[in-house]
Amino acid sequence: MPSSPRNRIGEVYGQLTVVRASERRTKAGNAYWWCQCTCGNEREVPGDKLSLNTARRKPIVDACETCARxxxxxxxxxxxxxxxxxxxxxxxxxxxxxxxxxxxxxxxxxxxxxxxxxxxxxxxxxxxxxxxxxxxxxxxxxxxQACSGQTPSAGDLPPTKPTAS
Ligand SMILES: [Zn+2]
Ligand SMILES: [Zn+2]
CATH class of the missing domain: 1.20.960 (Mitochondrial Import Receptor Subunit Tom20; Chain A)
Known part of the structure; x- marks a missing residue:
């Protein structure tokens, strides 16, 4: 039995606020959520990408596509x-x-x-x-410029003596 997804409306992930549930499901059966970015754009994000755990390896989504880019x-x-x-x-x-x-x-x-x-x-x-x-x-x-013959290389010049002051 697929469990109904936890209601995440109102949760905030970076620039995104979850605003409503989506009908879409990932292949694994996870719910998508419509999120509103601080810029006003909406983005549909699979629930497993909405995370506050930035240390984990899986990529997370925390802004609309425009802002993320x-x-x-x-x-x-x-x-x-x-x-x-x-x-x-x-x-x-x-x-x-x-x-x-x-x-x-x-x-x-x-x-x-x-x-x-x-x-x-x-x-x-x-x-x-x-x-x-x-x-x-x-x-x-x-x-x-030495390779192109425009300037002799200085690499082989003997060091010039410091001028006595
Ligand atoms: Zn945005
Ligand atoms: Zn050269």
Whole structure:
């Protein structure tokens, strides 16, 4: 005998509030519920996806499809942002070590590909070597400038002596 589903109307899961029962059943016989999102959209959600237990492995639903998608995009941006910050900080550290070893103008270049794009420039210098061991600026979309023969690699330059002050 299928048991009648627990009445979940009024329960809140993230942005969703259960507003009414649905006729639909999952293959396993679970009831679907109509939920209203804080944005006003409604979404039909199987009862087993409405959970407050975020630690469990099964995916949960806690927003309408539009809001869930938006949040996903934001999540990706936040992650990319964090990675980009790390990349720039790393490039800054690498470049600190290279003062006097590479042309000063390289140290004035943007730090990363994204940084160059932000500034409307085409070259950047992360202070790292390319796969062939060159130490040279990179061109956005183009790779190492020493590889493309546009700049000699600084990798083999002897360290310049610090100027006596
Ligand atoms: Zn929504
Ligand atoms: Zn190279």
């Amino acid at each position: 938006e949040r996903q995009v934001e999540g990706v941006c936040i992650k990319n942002d964090r990675e980009e910050k790390t990349r720039r900080a790393q490039a800054q550290r690498e470049r600190e070590q290279l003062k006097g070893l590479v042309p000063d103008r390289w140290l004035m270049l943007p730090l990363t590909d994204a940084h160059a794009r932000e500034l409307g420039q085409t070259l950047f210098f992360r202070g790292t070597r390319c796969l062939l061991g060159h130490l040279a600026p990179y061109r956005i979309n183009g790779g190492c």
